[in-house]
Every structure is written in structure tokens, then in C-alpha cells.
Amino acid sequence: MDNFLKSKYAVYIFFLLTSVFGWLTASYEKGLLKKINPTTMVFFDTIIATIVLGAIIITQYRKEPQKTVKELSQLSNSDLLKITALGIFGTFIGVSASNLLKYHNVSDMEMSGFMISLFVSGIAIYLLSEKKFTTSRFMGFILLLIGGYFFMK
Secondary structure (H helix, E strand, C coil): CCHHHHHHHHHHHHHHHHHHHHHHHHHHHHHHCCCCCCCHHHHHHHHHHHHHHHHHHHHCCCCCCCCHHHHHHCCCHHHHHHHHHHHHHHHHHHHHHHHHHHHHHHHHHHHHHHHHHHHHHHHHHHHHHHCCCCCHHHHHHHHHHHHHHHHHH
């Protein structure tokens, strides 16, 4: 399994599957939101995620069930605070996305997320790679903006 996970194809397969799954679940959740409120849906999803994560922890650490607690106790208070903040932020993002999905089309949500993510990723790659901002990169960003405009129109 580790050899597969180290492969560059694992990344492609992962994002292909999560993209397909994301569209399918968003389409299903859109209909479900007519029956229940977004917070209820996120709450139920969180309960299921907790059960599944508990099962994963139990099976992964069968020989050392206390390993997860031990790993967490080795983190600094600052790291624990940051992880807690990420969890809180993720929960608010889930509830917000569900609320938006209740009022907007799945295709609008998914395409908006895709275009904005692509643009932000382009900027992040430039900033994190510390490469020069060349004319070709500038043109790439312009084309990205034009493409995004036409996709969203």
C-alpha cells in the first residue's frame, strides 16, 4: 500500500475519485436539504465520521490502542490549539457550504469552487516556489481569469 501511496498516480486517482464523489454527494445533498436543515445534515455526517474514524483508529492501532492519545499528548499546546481551530473552522465551512447548497445549484457551487481554487492555487504556487513572475506566467493568469469568466457566465 505504501508503494502505491508514494506513486504520483495515487494523487491523480485520489483527486479523480474525490471530485466524482464530491459532485455525486453534492447532487444528493441538494435534494436532502429540502427535507432537513443544513446543520442537521452536517451533524449526522459528523457522527458517522466519528464512528468511522474510531473504527480506523481501533484497527490501525490494535496492538497499541493508546498510540493516538500518546501522539496527541506529545504535541505542544500551540499545535493543539491550531488543530482545534482547524476543526472549528472546518465545521463552520461544512455548515456554510450546506447552507449555500440549499440555495444555489450544484453546478454553480462546484464550478465556482473549481475556478477560485485554480486561481488561488496558481498564485500560491508562484509565491511558494519563489520563481520570477514572467510574462508567460502573467499571460497564464490573464487566460485563467478570462476562462473563469466564460465558465461562470
